[in-house]
Amino acid sequence: MSIPNAEILLAFKAGRAFRREGSSIIEPSPTKGAIYLTNGVEDGLLHFIWRNRVTNDIEEDLILFPFDASFVKVSQSPSGRVYVLKFSSSNQRHFFWMQDASSARDAEFAENVNGLLQDPEYDMRWSDPSASAAGPQASTSTTAQPAESSSTAESTSGFQATPEQLATLSQMLTSMSGRRGAPSATPDLSLIDILTPANLTPLFNSHPELIPALFPHLPPDLPVPPSAEALQRIIHSPQFRAAVANFDQALRTGMLGGLVRTLGLPEEAGAGVGPFLRAIQEQADRERENSMDTD
Template sequence: MSLAASEILLAFKAGRAFRREGTNIVEPNPAKGAIYLTNGDDGLLHFIWRNRTTGNIEEDLILFPFDASFVRVSQSPGRVYVLKFSSSNQRHFFWLQDASSARDAEFTENVNGLLQNPEFDVRWGVPISSTAPQASTSAAGSAQASTSTTSRQGAGSNFEATPEQLATLSQMLTSMSSQPQASSDVSLTDILTPTNLAPLFNHPELISTLFPHLPPDLPIPPSAEALERIIHSPQFRASVANFDQALRTGLLGGLVRTLGLPEEAGTGVGPFLRAIQEQADRERENTMDTD
């Protein structure tokens, strides 16, 4: 299955680990990788492991609600987890490769939320339950990982931005008092606020461009009032927060290419904003050259 053809729900850096033959010892493999949970084009939930060096998908598991869990291997040193199934003795081991372990609990909570319910809303920055499952490497073999930026909203869509749409987004960014820096403190939730977005809806040509990508139950013809309601809604703020978090995983290179941006734009919030600005600057220069 192609990641580009699926809706990425969650993504984070993780390598694979393997049980040493004849023992309960689980050893991490040094290959750099990433775990993706996606809604596939077949309508099913997929648990994917992709090699970040080769770009190849080396594991693609179809999961059904409540059949699997993702839990830490408490007896194993390091950040080793296992994907285990209630319907079989399958065990797939992974080790988390994010530079910091600060978000491990969030990744695990979100993975298990999706494994129980594919419609689970991925959550960030909320208290983690104290009942997170643990696992052991007992003789019975039981053992025991957040997109994206990706985010549920649009992360696997086939949407392709036009130069006009990129220019519009650039106008939104440059309307701020200063240009965003590449600092890790930059957040889309601080940029895509109702206060910053509302002035853009004074342009009728922008409203008609955005409307095909908005929820289908909005009134027709589109109106600035309808868009105002959207940007003030909790769902919109949650979508922005999810996309911000997905960008921070650095795993959205494939997604941003569908927006006409270089793969580097998917490695963080700062690179994403800079790439949009540079693309819009080029479009403006081309327009001026043809005038």
């Protein structure tokens, strides 16, 4: 099974670790890697995948059933960043160590892994992306919006955007990057602070051709037909904020390199919010230059 043909539920950087022969000592391997939890397209089952980030090869692909596995910190590890995937139905043990530069989100990743291992429909819980950004200046919204309850913010679903939906987002951000006063592509910005009603409404007003382009990507169970008014209601909804937060979190894992290539962006654009926004800006600049050359 290839990762691009699966629904990626969760991804984060992690290397493998191995038990030293004849001892209980766990030794981390220096090889750069990533853990993916996916829903297989062909079998519909939950897969726990380890991919080598140097060769891009999938070196482990484990099919997991609900309540059969858990992802637990190895308390004896000196670094405190080694985890073991263990099974209740067998003596299998697979050891991994977290490779994010900071350990601040280790427990968060482990909690979401365990949630998915218990229930593939688990609504993953994330801390507020804007709160994790550097400094209070990360909040750029100038229009007061209805306060979102903590329970709503915590119950956002896993990132499930398709390439088509990402292409739409790319088109929107490209248009925004061409507007005077558009947010600069700095690493501490959050997409939650960029894709706000205050920013999107002027964008739709100045580029009405974007509105019908978004209709195919609206939820199929809308109570009203797709329209500019329905789109306004959506961008003000907690569900839209949750979807943006999930995409923001997925970008922050640095694991979307393969997916953003489908937008014509370089793989490094999937390494974080800042690189993604810079790549969108560069794409917009190239499109403007090409347009000027053909005038």
